Amino acid sequence: MIKYAWLIPVFPLVGFIINGLMGKRLSKTAVGTIGATMVGASFALTVAIFLEYLKLPVDARPVEIPVYTWIASGSFKASVAFLVDPLSLVMLLVVSGISFLIHIYSIGYMHDDPGFPRFFAYLNFFVFFMLTLVGANNFLMMFVGWEGVGLCSYLLIGFWYEKQSASDAGKKAFVVNRIGDFGFLLGIFLIFWTFGTINFREVFALAAKYPVGSGIITAITLFLFVGATGKSAQIPLYTWLPDAMEGPTPVSALIHAATMVTAGVYMVARCSALFTLAPISMMVVAIIGALTAIFAASMGMCQFDIKRVLAYSTVSQLGYMFLACGVGAFTAGIFHLMTHAFFKALLFLGAGSISHSVGGELDMRKMGDLKKHIPTTYWTFMVATLALCGIFPFAGFFSKDEILFHSLVDGHLMYWGIATAAAFITAFYMFRAVFMVFYGESRVDPHVAHHIHESPKIMLIPLMILAIGSATVGFVGFPIIKGAHKFKEFLAPSIIYSAGHHEAHYSISFEVGLMLFSMAVAVAGIITAYRMYIKDTDIPNKLAEKYKIAYDLIFHKYYVDEIYDMAVVEPIKESSNFLWQGVDVKVVDGAVNGSAGLVAWLSSHFRKLETGFLQNYALAIVLGVALIVGYFVGL
Amino acid sequence: MVVPLPYILGLSVALFALGAIGVLIRRNILIILMCLEMMLNAVNLAFIGFADYFKAVDGQMFVFFVLTVAAAEVAVGLALVVAIFRQRATVYVDDLNILKW
Numbered sequence: 001m002i003k004y005a006w007l008i009p010v011f012p013l014v015g016f017i018i019n020g021l022m023g024k025r026l027s028k029t030a031v032g033t034i035g036a037t038m039v040g041a042s043f044a045l046t047v048a049i050f051l052e053y054l055k056l057p058v059d060a061r062p063v064e065i066p067v068y069t070w071i072a073s074g075s076f077k078a079s080v081a082f083l084v085d086p087l088s089l090v091m092l093l094v095v096s097g098i099s100f101l102i103h104i105y106s107i108g109y110m111h112d113d114p115g116f117p118r119f120f121a122y123l124n125f126f127v128f129f130m131l132t133l134v135g136a137n138n139f140l141m142m143f144v145g146w147e148g149v150g151l152c153s154y155l156l157i158g159f160w161y162e163k164q165s166a167s168d169a170g171k172k173a174f175v176v177n178r179i180g181d182f183g184f185l186l187g188i189f190l191i192f193w194t195f196g197t198i199n200f201r202e203v204f205a206l207a208a209k210y211p212v213g214s215g216i217i218t219a220i221t222l223f224l225f226v227g228a229t230g231k232s233a234q235i236p237l238y239t240w241l242p243d244a245m246e247g248p249t250p251v252s253a254l255i256h257a258a259t260m261v262t263a264g265v266y267m268v269a270r271c272s273a274l275f276t277l278a279p280i281s282m283m284v285v286a287i288i289g290a291l292t293a294i295f296a297a298s299m300g301m302c303q304f305d306i307k308r309v310l311a312y313s314t315v316s317q318l319g320y321m322f323l324a325c326g327v328g329a330f331t332a333g334i335f336h337l338m339t340h341a342f343f344k345a346l347l348f349l350g351a352g353s354i355s356h357s358v359g360g361e362l363d364m365r366k367m368g369d370l371k372k373h374i375p376t377t378y379w380t381f382m383v384a385t386l387a388l389c390g391i392f393p394f395a396g397f398f399s400k401d402e403i404l405f406h407s408l409v410d411g412h413l414m415y416w417g418i419a420t421a422a423a424f425i426t427a428f429y430m431f432r433a434v435f436m437v438f439y440g441e442s443r444v445d446p447h448v449a450h451h452i453h454e455s456p457k458i459m460l461i462p463l464m465i466l467a468i469g470s471a472t473v474g475f476v477g478f479p480i481i482k483g484a485h486k487f488k489e490f491l492a493p494s495i496i497y498s499a500g501h502h503e504a505h506y507s508i509s510f511e512v513g514l515m516l517f518s519m520a521v522a523v524a525g526i527i528t529a530y531r532m533y534i535k536d537t538d539i540p541n542k543l544a545e546k547y548k549i550a551y552d553l554i555f556h557k558y559y560v561d562e563i564y565d566m567a568v569v570e571p572i573k574e575s576s577n578f579l580w581q582g583v584d585v586k587v588v589d590g591a592v593n594g595s596a597g598l599v600a601w602l603s604s605h606f607r608k609l610e611t612g613f614l615q616n617y618a619l620a621i622v623l624g625v626a627l628i629v630g631y632f633v634g635l
Numbered sequence: 636m637v638v639p640l641p642y643i644l645g646l647s648v649a650l651f652a653l654g655a656i657g658v659l660i661r662r663n664i665l666i667i668l669m670c671l672e673m674m675l676n677a678v679n680l681a682f683i684g685f686a687d688y689f690k691a692v693d694g695q696m697f698v699f700f701v702l703t704v705a706a707a708e709v710a711v712g713l714a715l716v717v718a719i720f721r722q723r724a725t726v727y728v729d730d731l732n733i734l735k736w
Contacts, residue, residue: 196651612732615659 001045001052004531005082006067008045008092009131012099023117032107035120039103039127043096050089061085061493064137064201071140075196083137083200087494089133090334093259094341097162098258099127101462105349106250108458119159119248128154130259134266139188139198142267146184146231149260150177153406156255157291169243176240180230184267187223194220203358204273212277221281224267227286232264234292239561241315245307251351252307257314257344262337265321269330273496276328286326286411290418293319295558297425303554304350305362309433313388314344316422320403323419329406330495331488335477336399342473343387343396346466350381353455353463354437359448364433369442373452376460378438380467385434387470389427389522395474397519402477404518409506410460420521427525435533460565488542643684650677663717664726668712675705 015038023031026218053061062085082088103123110119126149133145140379150173158170192198194216195206210217228234233241233362255261268275268285275282293316300312317340324333355362357374371378387394390401400423410418442449454460532539544551553559650673657670679698686694721725 614728614731621661623657 001048002056002063002084003065004045005049005063005084005135006080007066008042008049008082008096008135009128010043011045012124012127012131014038016121017126019117019124019592020121026112026117028116031117031120032103034589035124036100036103036107038099038124039096042127042131043093043100046089046092046096048154049084050093051085052270062201063456066145076192078138078140078198080141082135084135085494086491087266087270088134088336090491092131094338095130095134095259096125098341098466099123099254100467102250102254102345102349103257105253105352105459105462106248108456109250109352110248113248115159119156121156121249122152122159123254126156126260127253130263133263137200139191139200139203142270143184143188146227146263146267147181149255149263150174150181153177153244153255153260156251157244159251159524161246163246166227166246169240173240173244174236177230180227180237182454183223183225183230184227187220187227187329190216190220190223200270204271207273207277208400208496210277213279213473216276217274218278218280221271221278222284224271225281225285228264228268228322229288230264231267232261232322233245233293233315234264234288234319234322238292238296238315239564242308242311244558245305245311249307249348249355252311253345253348253352257348258341261314261318262321265318265325265333265337268322268325269334269495272325272494275325276497280327282326283517285322286407286415289319289322289324289326290407291319292316292417293323293422294313294418294425297422298554299557300429302551303429304364306354306364306367306433306437306551307348307362309364309429310344310347310351313347313426313430317344317388320419321406322421323411323415324403327411327415328497329403329408329410331491332399332406334491335487336396336403339387339395339399339470339474339477341395342466343470345385346380346384346463346470347388349459349466350384351462353377353459353502354381356455356459357452358444359451361415361445361448364436366443366445367437368440368444368445369438370452371438372453376454377463378388380460380463381438382434383467384470385430387474388430389526390423391472391522392515392519393471395470395472398474401515401518405511405514407586408514408629420518423518424521424525427522428529431529433553435529439534440537444477622624638685640688643687644681647677647681647684647727662727662729664716664728667728668709668716671712672705672709675701726735 015035018034019026019031026034053063056063062083064081064083066079067079069077069079082493103120106119106123110116113119129145129148129152131145133142133149136142136145154170154174155453157173158167160166161170169526188198193510195203198201207217219504230237241256241261245252247256275285296312296315296319300309300316303309317336321333321336321340324330324336351362354367354370354374354377357377358367361367383394387396390397402415404419404423407419444452477485532543641667654670654672654677657673658667661667661670662731679701682694682698682701684694716726719731723730725731
């Protein structure tokens, strides 16, 4: 079975081809069925391969499945091949599994959209590239997947392209990602230049010979991390993700929460062998991660669009994952990636279901008291919220606590402090959202109020499955006491530490104490939200008035977009304008038009030779003959 | 009596030059054609002269060819003149400058 791993991405590709070419002629049922079945087939195959992999003897792991040699030029060799190891298996399972559920959900959610076949074609195409990205065995193929998911993200953010804001958001995502991709590409060049190969396992084996802190490895990892900040929406390239919420909600759930944005974390974990050799890069990763976690969380506090709250939450949670990777706890980062995929996908799908029930509204100020109208959505959303806040025993508790733990013992007190503060804010803004949407007085538009309805079953069933996952998936990381747990042991062969790494052990009371503390912080956040949005709803307004400057700053997202506009976009526009009007029009076009003008000017003089009089030509002939004859006669 | 070759060639050159000048400076197409004939006949004269001088018949043979070509040329030339006259009602080359674009 394992040798058929290359089929995993092929199924969605087939779905893309069928739906992309013939989708308009097929019925909606057929399109939806093909789209979901193809991803389902990938998931089933991944599960089968996973089970078979578990049975393999340890020395037969990991498995590389070559498909064909793509480029062979001199010493450069790039092949299309798949690497089946614990890390890629975890990613393949998460990606194909969540994608499958979201495809099913989309059949219901997108049912009345005229672009239904196009949507499924893009979605399948995305899954194809994402599976290529995580299954690749070399950097170039990973880059192909990396670019492909970027393309699909662009296509799907701008899915409703007739809306100006949606097409702008798509462009923004694409351009910002391009900056990161450039760094990634430079990193790959540098890897080939240094090691002479781009195959993961060969590179990591060769890297082991370099000393810790060597300059070239630091440069490589920093470039790779630039790529990761673009794709995974970290400071300073996070601005595209909140705008990406212009896309349909299943897209936000699949691409901008569960899978694509985690590609950066996956890449950093995949390159753990390189990152652990570069302490400076590790520190950069941890600092960026921690800053993003708190920065994005604070912006989430004052948003009123429910999807934007979730978007900032995603940015913040991705920051956590990078923080974990940065302090060397790669498995904790991947663990959080996995649990986050479940509950964040669920939150987005829940948000989709909520807006579906109130006629497409996303503004939380126009919701309220929806609990009794949409009970299934309510309890699934609640499970996901608790998981995100890190309440025992939901999934987020295990992974988030592990990150907090490692940020303290492997990192620095400051990382832990920032992460804990972010956890408090996370609990606050998530319950703010829950209270605003489901509790309190109904602020729903009266026209919509009597139409409030629960979503169809095809949307609710994925919600329920994800809710079960969000509640239970954390247990693969249980127990976290005494360092290791099942998930960590499974991932261990994929994560390569530098020589000096050792697993430290801490007393149980210390670990439990930390857990209780982080829970207490989350509960404090919830209570704060309760006081502000249920008990005394005047508090938020009073606070906003009292600390007007701070509130304005957060409400306007620290004016980061405006600053980028002023500092980057406008200067580029200006210089482009100069290059266009000054250099292109005047210099380039000037040279071309000038040479044409010169020829025209010369011709206008030479044409006077052509009199049109017969005898002028005859004279020329006579003179010519005279000259030739004179020459031969020897005059 | 034998006319010496230089005399014959001198006459031939004079005739050819007259013809060429006529072609270049006259404005009436008919006269230009006649001057053209004169140039051809100047060449014929040179051929005959050389044939006599070298006692070879090749030159005389060429003359017949030139005469044939000249006859054909005159036929075509006059036909063209008639055609041009019908269209433009003139035989003066000053008025026929349509060779210019």
